[in-house]
Amino acid sequence: MQTKPFRIGTRGSPLALAQAHETRDRLMEAHGFGEDMFEVVVLSTKGDRITDRALSEIGGKGLFTEEIEQQLTSGELDFAVHSSKDMATALPDGLFLSAFLPREDVRDAFIGRSAARLMELPQGATVGSASLRRQALIRRLRPDITTVIFRGQVETRLRKLEEGHVDGTLLAYAGLKRLGKTDVATEILDPEEFPPAPAQGAICVESRIGDSRVNDLLAAINHQPTHDAVTCERAFLRILDGSCRTPIAGLARCEGDRLRFSGMILTPDGQKFHKVEGEGARKDAAAIGQSAGETVLKKAGAGFFENWR
Numbered sequence: 001m002q003t004k005p006f007r008i009g010t011r012g013s014p015l016a017l018a019q020a021h022e023t024r025d026r027l028m029e030a031h032g033f034g035e036d037m038f039e040v041v042v043l044s045t046k047g048d049r050i051t052d053r054a055l056s057e058i059g060g061k062g063l064f065t066e067e068i069e070q071q072l073t074s075g076e077l078d079f080a081v082h083s084s085k086d087m088a089t090a091l092p093d094g095l096f097l098s099a100f101l102p103r104e105d106v107r108d109a110f111i112g113r114s115a116a117r118l119m120e121l122p123q124g125a126t127v128g129s130a131s132l133r134r135q136a137l138i139r140r141l142r143p144d145i146t147t148v149i150f151r152g153q154v155e156t157r158l159r160k161l162e163e164g165h166v167d168g169t170l171l172a173y174a175g176l177k178r179l180g181k182t183d184v185a186t187e188i189l190d191p192e193e194f195p196p197a198p199a200q201g202a203i204c205v206e207s208r209i210g211d212s213r214v215n216d217l218l219a220a221i222n223h224q225p226t227h228d229a230v231t232c233e234r235a236f237l238r239i240l241d242g243s244c245r246t247p248i249a250g251l252a253r254c255e256g257d258r259l260r261f262s263g264m265i266l267t268p269d270g271q272k273f274h275k276v277e278g279e280g281a282r283k284d285a286a287a288i289g290q291s292a293g294e295t296v297l298k299k300a301g302a303g304f305f306e307n308w309r
């Protein structure tokens, strides 16, 4: 019998805490456990501490996970809850993504001050975002818009918007939902026109390979369609990861035992882009994503990256 509570690692932002609590609640429900079986351990990461620079500038992925993963590896934590979108495509040795919760809405939301819709912003408007993908997609649709780096917690970004620093900002609708703040969204963007980041909207659990006590516990809350879709999207991302300055979008959906993927890479100015589609059996999720990545690399050619790498 388990005597000590399971130690769950998480960042301390309201969104991260909501995600950790949702995971804990699902585990309590699945196993008939009380709250005393879990202890939520809050850790600060580099990504939380450095909020004035673009993520791609300070080292890209892994910034929101490093400190948590160290404690997972050393055994101080039993598992960690993350936004799948924040996870590096290569995890530290000995760790893996053991479970995914059912995916939330994958779309981006526009939160407008000068206009409710992105396309209705005045000429030369300013939009805040730290995401290369969002910046490139905005410039593709509206080359006249200036984007400024906008980082920090959802609450911080909304406050900056209210204070009038920008005319609008973009956030994952999933995060707004989990924070109970969907009312701030003035437009939900069409994923065809404004495709989401790989793994957007999916909460994942990371744990130690071979830790069967923990992994058996987590298996009960895994949502396999989300697992397959995110596996495909991350395989796509992994092929393109060589340049962490590439704006990349990718979304897979499961239909029965099939999986459909569509991906896109853009130049930072949004003026050039390449799309790719993939389809196959769900069990081949990783191979579908990988092959889509290779296809789009070939389509784009080396010159696509060279000019601004």
Ligand SMILES: NCc1[nH]cc(CCC(=O)O)c1CC(=O)O
Binding pocket: 083, 084, 085, 086, 170, 171, 172, 173, 174, 175, 199, 200, 201, 202, 203
């Ligand atoms: N570090 C950014 C980040 N990572 C995950 C989410 C949203 C939640 C999700 O996509 O699951 C966000 C904020 C945003 O993009 O608005």
